[in-house]
Amino acid sequence: MKPATAAQKLGVYLPATPREFQEGSVSREEFDELQRNPPQWLVDLRRNGPHPRDVVAARLRVSNSGLARAGMTEPLTTEQIAALIADPPEWLERERESYAEVRREERRLKERREETA
Incomplete structure (x- = not known):
């Protein structure tokens, strides 16, 4: 490969x-x-690290799109990720909540599909 x-x-x-x-x-x-x-x-x-975007997003518990909206386009090291987690900026709090809401909705829809199947 x-x-x-x-x-x-x-x-x-x-x-x-x-x-x-x-x-x-x-x-x-x-x-x-x-x-x-x-x-x-x-x-x-x-x-x-440096870690690729998908790893950074997962560690910050946000989506890749959320990182892009925040202007976070460069790879981050574990130390940089830890600093963001320790003192989360406003965009990180907002994107985490948005991501959590999307995940809740995905779970709800999955459960609904399983009930009707």
Whole structure:
């Protein structure tokens, strides 16, 4: 698979990965091995970042769209994410509430579909 696909599946920011990873392709066996026995660079990236947008959104409990609305387009490190969580700006509080409301509505609709099925 392409490095971008592998990085996405591994939950890491591609430009922060080693050059060899970025320039090569990743076989299914290599990918499985990275998941089973992650090298130190992968452990460090997962722990410290920089993290891709979907990981940042999940850690902040907001949507990707919420990050975009707030102008958060760059990858963030774990330290930066922790600082936002410790002292949440107004946009983060607003986006968290919006995201929570969307999730509640999705659960309600899912339960309704299950009842009618």
